[in-house]
Amino acid sequence: MTHTPPHLDDRIEPITIRTGFLWIPGEQIPTPHGTLPRGPLYVEWLAPAEVTRPHPLVLVHGGGGQGTDWLGTPDGRQGWAYDLVRAGYAVYVVDRPGHGRSPHHPEGLGPTAPPLPLEFASFLFAPPESADAHTQWPWERGFDGPEFQQLTSAMGFFLADFAEGQRLDGERLAALLDRIGPAVLVTHSAGSPGGWLAANRRPDLVKAIVAVEPMGPPYADFPGLGEITYGLTYAELTTEPPIDAPEQLKADPAAHRVPGLSGTPIAVVTGSASGSAAQSPPLVDFLNTVGADAELLPLEDSGIVGNGHGLILEANSAETVKPVIAWLDALEESR
Template identity: 50%
Template sequence: MSTLPPFIASQPATSMRRGFFWIPGDLVETDSGTRQRGAMYVEWLAGAEVTKPVPLILIHGGGGQGTDWLGTPDGRPGWAQQFVEAGYLVYVVDRPGFGRSPYDEELLGKSQPSMSSETASFLFAPQEAEEKHVQWPWGRAPGSRELEQLVAGQSFLFSDREFSQDLDARRLVELLDITGRAALITHSAGAPAGWLALNRRSDSVAGIVAVEPMAPPFADIRGNELKWGLTSAPVVTDQAGNDGGQEQSRLRDGSARIAGFAGAPMLLLAGDASGFGRGTQIQAAEFLRAQGADVEALNLAGCGIEGNGHGLILEKNSNETVAPVLQWLDSTL
């Protein structure tokens, strides 16, 4: 790892076009005038020539932001640049209320406390996994430089997860109206937005790569109850219009199918040293296959990439962890 500041560290020069725009929020009449609720910031990146036919939309996890895809805690280029160099047009979003997408408590509701260093360590660099989790080469305790680089970009989760996920999905659908058919690449708690966007606009979603998605189905993950399988927000099923409670029960017993999932290509990617565990990803894959999706569940160790945890997009071998994703995209899209 270089000890030089990122802006003078030895990195290859690259040529890239980039810009940004906004998906405006809902217009709300308030005592202070007309205000926007839940705008979404979108940054686009492309090389001198785009050679791949389907663009990619990158959706960050938890309390993070789009910068999670742009670089690593030690200052190296992130997955977004790898996709651009492979010929893709890439859109990186800040989910509504996160990063450069403004958060307004009056319009978006209360949030939970911002992420602590201890929580970040639990998720991304657990002490008990140190022996196996060799691709996180930095400190694991609060105060470690790279850990605190990661924490600095993290904020909070909405108290109302159902509302937050629904808002994410609505903005993604509006983005798909602009981009046209695209593939979604999600990480961690950003996964529900991808599942919901597929449910609502399946003809515009070419496929989903879910990196360490929230799972297993119907679990309560630190207060995030996945009441609809892999989402907290409701999905439309093949029995649309029925009572919501009945549809949740039908999804649990396997007698309902989520609209838009049949035949949808999906890659579920997990690290072999992740605290989320291989079992949760297997259960998620089984649930999605039961919905008719075309699912490949890949643990990185299965292709010779070992020692990665939940933050595999950020770890020291991020140039290796993206390789199976690029291969899947090329063969699938």
């Protein structure tokens, strides 16, 4: 008699995949202990036996998370990465510098901000006051629920220098694109600035962007961080024509184009029960003002309701990915 470990889900559809990993090294820096690579990027890749899609996907996790956010869900199912592989894509899952398997040391990356507490995770992913509408987080709401513990065990911290953290994200993602070629970026939450910056640095290598519940709205003022300096990012964006100070972009965004975003197809995905969804319409407007071809992709327009900010992790994650795959399919058909 065979035995299935309790954490394995018999409902998972078998799939033959190829896997591996690589590193995008950081620049070498001197320290009192010798030379260190600064902020290397860990990249795990997955691909079907036969890749049928023309461009790979680069999955960029949010906030204090890590690449495992794309690989599995708090209740033990396979995550979006596997759904996208089943759809024929080669997928690259990154751990942003200083997160997950991308090591952090203060002599390389500087000090960290305070750790993200469980209260913040509850507020962001499973707010009790939204329980009636937030029906796709069906697990216990509270610190003791096993799914909540699975989610929060993966959470880390930001760099104290938030702008520098975003700059590093953009630079390392750009270097990954140099290695793998043209790709589509798929970002979640506070991972979105790294996507905007990577496109800004490598405009010819980003074919499209899917921003899931992205950070915003433009120029939001976050406690302890201040206003989003460049509207989309705290780290510097380059524009055409160039600006001498970020205030110029804020004063007249229509007078500027952002290389890498100008003309780029962008889908901004929102959940119907997410407290963050309201920030996305003004973000889409701003993206289009600076030249992007951006559109809002609310899940409810596809008949998918009850999702919150963590829609890539929730009980119907295999459904929430389908409108994204359909959007990518339509994009390829239009080319």
